[in-house]
Amino acid sequence: MRRRLRRSLLWFGTGVIVVVGLAAVLVPHCLDAVQRSIVRRTLGEIHVLASALEAYRAKYGVYPAHHGRQRAQVCSVALVPEFLSRLPDRDVWAFPYYVVVTPDHYEVWSFGADGAPGPNLRDGPTDDWNSDILFSDGQLQRFPRGVVAQP
Secondary structure: OOOHHHHHHHHHHHHHHHHHHHHHHHHHHHHHHHHHHHHHHHHHHHHHHHHHHHHHOOOOOOOOOOOHHHHHHHHHHHHHOOOOOOOOOOOOOOOEEEEEEEOEEEEEEEEOOOOOOOOOOOEEEEEEOOEEEEOOOOOOEEEEEEOOOOO
């Protein structure tokens, strides 16, 4: 009876170790997948806003200029309803999108999960999921690595 109990406890312990080991391997991968999907959704909305700005320029020859970095809502008068049915005004983290628009240049910003500028203050990919996302003149300038295929 004792021998059977020891064997059962040994198998149970082995099973627990296997389950904990699998969880230790799978949980980080699942969390990365969730982060990637959140960033990709934000990128999709940024592309929608940028496409509307490009369509505005194609029709009128210039972008709808505004002074300085402002919330994306300032573009709603120029873009809705002619180029967009609804302007995406907040990213998936519930922070507003920002735009810098001059007659010949535009930038669309999401400040990432923390809602504050940075930590990536230089253009290019970064390893931080809290990074800013910057789309400027048809090119992705700042973004978390692993979300976009690199050339």
